[in-house]
Amino acid sequence: MKILVVFKQVPDSTTTIKIRPDGADIDRTGVKFDLNPFDEFAIEQAVQLKEKRSDVESVTALTVGPAHATESLRKALAVGADQGIHLQDDAFGQLDELQTAALIGAVVKDGGYDLILTGKQEIDLDSGQLGPALAECLDLPHIGAVVKLEVAADGKSFVAHRRIEGAEEIVAVPLPALITADKGLCEMRYPSLPNLMKAKRKPVETIAAAGVAGFPALTADVGGMKLHRFQPPPERPPGRIIAGEPEEAVKELVRLLREEAKAL
Amino acid sequence: MSNDILVFAEQRNDTVHPAALQLVTPARALAQKTGGKVIACLIGDAINAAADAVDQTGVDQIICVSDPALAHYSALRYRTALAAVMEKVAPKITLAVASFMGRDLVPRVALRTKAASAVDVVDIQIDESGAVDVTRPLYNGKASCHVDFAAGRPVIVSVRANTFAAPTGGGGAPRESLAFQPAPGDDRITVKEVARTGGEVKDVTEADIIVAGGRALKSEDNFKILYDLAKVLDAAVGASRAACDAGYQPHSRQVGLTGKTVTPKLYLAFGISGAIQHLAGMRGSKTIVAVNTDPEAPLFKVADYGIVGDLFKVVPAFTEAVRQLK
Numbered sequence: 001m002k003i004l005v006v007f008k009q010v011p012d013s014t015t016t017i018k019i020r021p022d023g024a025d026i027d028r029t030g031v032k033f034d035l036n037p038f039d040e041f042a043i044e045q046a047v048q049l050k051e052k053r054s055d056v057e058s059v060t061a062l063t064v065g066p067a068h069a070t071e072s073l074r075k076a077l078a079v080g081a082d083q084g085i086h087l088q089d090d091a092f093g094q095l096d097e098l099q100t101a102a103l104i105g106a107v108v109k110d111g112g113y114d115l116i117l118t119g120k121q122e123i124d125l126d127s128g129q130l131g132p133a134l135a136e137c138l139d140l141p142h143i144g145a146v147v148k149l150e151v152a153a154d155g156k157s158f159v160a161h162r163r164i165e166g167a168e169e170i171v172a173v174p175l176p177a178l179i180t181a182d183k184g185l186c187e188m189r190y191p192s193l194p195n196l197m198k199a200k201r202k203p204v205e206t207i208a209a210a211g212v213a214g215f216p217a218l219t220a221d222v223g224g225m226k227l228h229r230f231q232p233p234p235e236r237p238p239g240r241i242i243a244g245e246p247e248e249a250v251k252e253l254v255r256l257l258r259e260e261a262k263a264l
Numbered sequence: 265m266s267n268d269i270l271v272f273a274e275q276r277n278d279t280v281h282p283a284a285l286q287l288v289t290p291a292r293a294l295a296q297k298t299g300g301k302v303i304a305c306l307i308g309d310a311i312n313a314a315a316d317a318v319d320q321t322g323v324d325q326i327i328c329v330s331d332p333a334l335a336h337y338s339a340l341r342y343r344t345a346l347a348a349v350m351e352k353v354a355p356k357i358t359l360a361v362a363s364f365m366g367r368d369l370v371p372r373v374a375l376r377t378k379a380a381s382a383v384d385v386v387d388i389q390i391d392e393s394g395a396v397d398v399t400r401p402l403y404n405g406k407a408s409c410h411v412d413f414a415a416g417r418p419v420i421v422s423v424r425a426n427t428f429a430a431p432t433g434g435g436g437a438p439r440e441s442l443a444f445q446p447a448p449g450d451d452r453i454t455v456k457e458v459a460r461t462g463g464e465v466k467d468v469t470e471a472d473i474i475v476a477g478g479r480a481l482k483s484e485d486n487f488k489i490l491y492d493l494a495k496v497l498d499a500a501v502g503a504s505r506a507a508c509d510a511g512y513q514p515h516s517r518q519v520g521l522t523g524k525t526v527t528p529k530l531y532l533a534f535g536i537s538g539a540i541q542h543l544a545g546m547r548g549s550k551t552i553v554a555v556n557t558d559p560e561a562p563l564f565k566v567a568d569y570g571i572v573g574d575l576f577k578v579v580p581a582f583t584e585a586v587r588q589l590k
Contacts, residue, residue: 123521130371132370170455224417233408263530
């Protein structure tokens with residue numbers, strides 16, 4: 001079984017987001033980047049499958065991103081992925097999520113991957129389109145927001161638990177297939193320093209636009225969405241602190257919620 | 265491409281997703297600009313009651329794709345069905361709910377129909393030239409941006425729940441059935457079981473009101489006071505990551521960056537300080553109430569109403585006050 005994990009490097013969740021004066025993007029100077037947390041769950045799941053099963057041939061970690069995405073790729077390798085693919089080109093930075101899926105699809109379609117894992121959502125653009133879109137590009141079934149994965153002993157299918165509104169769906173799917181990881185699937189282990197050093201010796205293939213057959217034509221008919229006019233989130237009007245003893249304060253709160261906010 | 269606006273009216277078990285009805289409001293505003301119709305489409309098996317509910321919103325036409333194979337959501341079968349409806353209607357814009365299903369389905373359908381897509385939008389406009397402009401939050405609510413689309417391409421977007429109010433006063437829209445024709449390989453996903461989680465208490469992603477607690481609740485037992493309040497409000501119970509990590513509540517109830525993102529009409533936070541990751545999951549709520557002993561808690565900065573005080577006194581008083589209203 002060959003496993004592929006697709007991940008993204010994103011601004012750390014605690015980073016203060018500032019908007020560039022021209023509004024074309026966020027200001028990336030001084031921003032700390034890290035692995036997308038949902039992708040971490042996917043990486044850990046892939047590594048655990050490799051550790052627990054004798055039929056997992058390899059775990060490949062793939063990312064599309066600028067030069068500094070190498071740090072996150074190294075982290076994925078330190079945690080246990082065997083090899084990396086880094087799609088790096090300014091032209092790739094212009095693609096929307098559907099076009100990025102088409103690009104990745106073109107690169108991996110002949111790779112013989114049986115199971116593809118990625119995070120449910122990326123915490124920068126908050127879109128979550130990449131996983132389902134990549135499955136569509138490769139004509140694979142996909143299961144989104146997986147919190148539990150059990151691959152069958154024969155390695156030909158899996159049962160996944162998927163979280164939906166108010167319920168958990170238990171779904172059976174034959175391989176090859178793609179899943180997107182949700183919180184609860186597994187927490188990524190901490191990469192140790194020796195493993196981070198060893199990761200430097202693991203093979204990483206860096207591919208630029210010229211190295212992708214059919215690019216950019218393969219994205220011509222796909223997607224076509226552009227983000228612009230970034231702005232800070234709409235300000236919430238200043239809140240009101242309701243003073244008084246609990247009973248009086250609660251009475252006033254209930255009155256405000258009914259009469260002013262019309263929320264009760 | 266027609267001038268019509270298509271609404272994908274998500275349903276499960278013949279119950280339409282409440283936010284799907286809300287989609288008709290922006291759909292109508294767009295159709296008035298394009299001069300087209302608002303057409304709703306439902307996909308499932310035995311979906312008459314759901315279609316009736318959609319009819320009440322005043323759509324111009326309803327298309328049902330009903331088939332036993334569509335009884336449960338499958339990314340493959342549903343993308344085939346929705347793509348078939350889109351091919352038939354050729355809508356300029358298709359709207360879905362930014363729910364699990366909508367977010368799961370939209371990217372696949374977009375690729376299949378050569379449409380451009382955007383997720384979790386909170387505003388959608390079209391100008392005289394037919395250019396579509398949507399607004400959406402990103403960076404976990406720390407920024408917002410506009411999105412434009414390649415000219416002449418159909419657009420499909422998922423819309424954040426509770427952004428619009430559902431219209432009323434419709435009925436009698438013509439209904440049409442479209443037979444489901446599976447694509448090869450569509451049978452690769454089999455739903456074996458749908459297990460309800462959280463017992464009788466609603467899930468945070470399906471409730472209009474959320475009662476959430478943080479580490480200040482101090483124990484799983486103490487969460488009972490929140491469940492009592494949730495019961496009188498018909499609300500869901502949520503929790504901060506700290507409370508879930510401490511084992512007071514299961515992670516399925518976690519609101520926040522790696523938990524669930526919620527946009528209810530009312531979010532009541534008790535003893536939650538408001539870490540940036542928690543704010544990411546709930547700052548889109550319509551009305552926010554914070555109760556905390558610490559007046560410096562960051563949650564007070566996004567709250568519409570706050571009480572600086574002991575939640576163990578405020579919650580029972582609140583429950584009693586709501587009970588007296590009924």
